[in-house]
Amino acid sequence: MRKKLFAANWKMFKTPAEATAFTDSFLPHVANQSKAEVVLCPSMTSLGTVIAAAKGTQVKVGAQTMDYHDNGAFTGETSPLMLKAVGATHVILGHSERRQYFNETDTSVNLKLKAALAHSLIPIVCVGEHREERESGQTNEVLKLQVEIALEGIDAAAAAPLVIAYEPVWAIGTGLTATPEMAAEAHKFIRAEIAKALGAERAASTRILYGGSVKPDNAAALCALEDIDGALVGGASLDPKSFHDIIRNGCA
Numbered sequence: 001m002r003k004k005l006f007a008a009n010w011k012m013f014k015t016p017a018e019a020t021a022f023t024d025s026f027l028p029h030v031a032n033q034s035k036a037e038v039v040l041c042p043s044m045t046s047l048g049t050v051i052a053a054a055k056g057t058q059v060k061v062g063a064q065t066m067d068y069h070d071n072g073a074f075t076g077e078t079s080p081l082m083l084k085a086v087g088a089t090h091v092i093l094g095h096s097e098r099r100q101y102f103n104e105t106d107t108s109v110n111l112k113l114k115a116a117l118a119h120s121l122i123p124i125v126c127v128g129e130h131r132e133e134r135e136s137g138q139t140n141e142v143l144k145l146q147v148e149i150a151l152e153g154i155d156a157a158a159a160a161p162l163v164i165a166y167e168p169v170w171a172i173g174t175g176l177t178a179t180p181e182m183a184a185e186a187h188k189f190i191r192a193e194i195a196k197a198l199g200a201e202r203a204a205s206t207r208i209l210y211g212g213s214v215k216p217d218n219a220a221a222l223c224a225l226e227d228i229d230g231a232l233v234g235g236a237s238l239d240p241k242s243f244h245d246i247i248r249n250g251c252a
């Protein structure tokens with residue numbers, strides 16, 4: 001009942017011309033597939049280009065971050081209102097790189113999540129532990145706090161579109177992946193935390209993606225697990241064939 005979702009997080013890669021080259025090659029492969037939801041998250045400067053290219057296809061387009069105000073004197077920021085106006089449908093919130101380099105906190109993620117839901121943007125909220133936290137046995141404690149604070153004051157009905165991405169920080173861009181056992185355990189734990197905040201029914205319908213060095217050759221094993229509902233892909237989503245292979249293998 002949970003449709004798989006594969007989201008490409010291009011991070012700070014690709015000019016609009018490079019984004020166009022990607023969509024020209026990628027879209028014909030996935031434009032009509034309906035097995036999974038496919039989302040491309042380019043940088044802000046390529047958002048319009050990719051939205052125009054994907055128009056009329058099944059492929060959706062999202063942003064990698066946003067502010068939570070509708071507008072205001074916040075130099076450099078982009079609001080949910082603006083994302084909606086250009087045709088974005090999804091937004092990644094609380095990515096570990098935003099937390100690490102741009103002072104994103106669980107509290108700001110909570111505010112942004114409320115704003116995204118209020119503007120009917122589909123939020124992809126990222127959580128995940130650092131290597132030292134895993135090694136010292138704190139993984140569940142960290143995930144619990146991140147989920148708990150992100151979902152504080154959120155109404156279960158309003159949270160219907162919510163997507164969570166479990167991205168162990170030590171697996172991002174390192175070539176290290178959580179073993180299927182580790183991922184399965186973390187996803188199950190996160191779902192139980194969602195149930196505490198939003199009830200069992202909403203937890204059962206919430207998609208939880210895995211992210212962290214997902215590649216065509218590990219996508220099938222990860223996505224076959226019961227609580228893994230797709231992937232949030234960084235490096236391997238920059239190449240159209242490799243992202244397409246991840247979607248195909250992940251849906252198999």
Ligand code: 13P
Nearest residue numbers: 009172173212213234235
């Ligand atoms: P990689 O797939 O490059 O490890 O990045 C994962 C990620 O951060 C997706 O948001």
